[in-house]
Amino acid sequence: MIGDGMGVTQVSSGIYRNKSLHVERIANIGFSKTSSSSELITDSAAGATAFSIGEKTYNGAIGVDKDGKPKETLLELLGNDGYATGLIATCAITHATPASFFAHQLKRSMENEIAADMVNAPVNLFIGGGKKYFENRVDSKKKPFDNRNIIRELEDKGFSFIDDLDALKTTAGKVGYFIADDQPESILKGRDDILPRSIAPSVRHLQKESDKGFFLMVEGSQIDWGGHANDAEYIITEMIDFDQAIGKALDFAEEDGNTLIVITADHETGGYSLPAREGNYNELDGKFTTGGHTGVMVPVFAYGPGSEAFRGIYDNHQIYHKIRQVLGK
Template sequence: MPLKPLFRLFTLGAFTLFASCATTTTAQSAKESSKPKNIILMIADGTGLSQISASQYFSSQPSNYDRFKHIGLIKTSSSSDLVTDSAAGATAFSAGVKTYNGAIGVDKDTIPVPTILEQLEIKGYDTGIIATSTITHATPGSFYAHVKTRKMEEEIANNLVSSNIDFFAGGGVNFFTNRVDKRDVVMELRKKGYVIDTTRLNKTAKLDKNKRYGYLLSEGGMPSILDGRGSFLYDATKMGINRLSMNKKGFFLMVEGSQVDWGGHNNDADYLISELIDFDTVIGQVLDFAGKDGNTLVIVTADHETGGFTLAADDGDYNKIKPTFSTGGHSATMVPVFAYGPGASEFSGVYENTEIYHKMRMLLNL
């Protein structure tokens, strides 16, 4: 299907009305040099500059990436490879260490390292994880689990039980119920006090600040946008913010648009761009919340770029863009970091991916 008709069909009307443009004020500028109460870290897996540019060229709405003033670049190599994978990339964000490809919350010697979620939970913060992959996938798993390899998704699910995450939403119910060891990890979560739903997001439910919530809404990863996922990421993020913001101490929420990466691996431009536009719309919601709240730092970045994606002129026609790919894997290019809110100015410049963790920790006085 040609790109332009595809994105006419890709309707955002149900929720784009929330993505209004932010206005810059003197008060906001002052806030950007202060300390945040909350942090929302948004990771569009596999997203480089060309993917972000696609949100400007192929969406019917203005790109929410355009709303940021503070922009940096991170170097993404892991300890084992010049080209990182998502596990090592996410562990750099969650724990501030360079580790080997495939590592989940462990250092290069496979020793568990504390994540920012775990450190904040000890301090009384509420925490949340949302992804369009399985909730046990490399990126979300790296924020709460400690295993030698990302392939151990059943063990990563076990780590979720032992964590104290207050809100999570994604796919992967098979790693909790249809297991080799026959454990029913959903039941274990319920026994621990979680309200678990494996059928739908109940958007009208009245959330309780004293309860933890988990949504496992597909056997594996969530469906793609093109296959009918709808507004899951937007709705889950809204619910997560509503629940976590009940904590007067503060909260940390990680939101992953997992399938931008999958579109890149498939060299499928329609898949990639539809996922990126979905993620961009969620950025709009989060920025609107942060603008009203005044105490929330929003960081938007990626663990790496996927596909060697570029927006080339089509057969020399400089008025026609042809998305192209140079690889079915990841690339070593730097990826951008966008920041808004208290402490946003700290994220300008060029630095290693591990600095995302250290900057967040510094701003939260951990």
């Protein structure tokens, strides 16, 4: 589970607002060093690709190494080994973080090409925005990109497309659910609790798809966008929404007893801090040092079998290797 742009302050602000967060239920905690191969400060593409391929790569890379060579992702490794796999995000499914788990492109901006990579990816379920990259595709100048209808190609590969979450209960096989044509709205602008509501039905669906197990990447995408906007309320509402999804995942893992949950961030966004408001030490005033990303370490929370492996301080790409170690892969 990835809270895009989620540093310690983002977590803290959620705790102060909500009195507590589900992430506090987790005892095994570490820190990840987020630099990419090309920059001290990473972007989401390089950060997520480090998680997905187990190597640091350059900013903007999607599922490729620092030399631009496609590398098998963790989702592909497990999917090709018989695990059911899924992706859920509150951004376009072609956006940097989810894309880094199923696609292989030199630049994160190549979202039409990223969408086409879904056709041959071993993905059983995806939920997110970005439908416009799958049909009636246009380029950056709004001119036709090509004649491909990726939705139809996915249907030919066995996908069914649903238009509400309840339909997932009665739909077998591969499933896609677009929650927006482009980027989903923020919580502040009316997005409902689709992220936490999607966890339990998605897990149940993936369990039905494979007896071997499942891999599910869940992203709270817009914590990052709140940081870029230097908007504390945006950050806090998205952080709490993501934490509600964490709570649903923890509820399942506690009952199941055989599920590993890893929660982290690709980077921190905004240089967010919580100083006192005008000297009043009982009132916080969110402040920012940048509209971009920062190089600070980000937290890693792990729960379930093997979760003690995620204690300590390590580079972001080691999360991939720690997951494989726990799985014995």
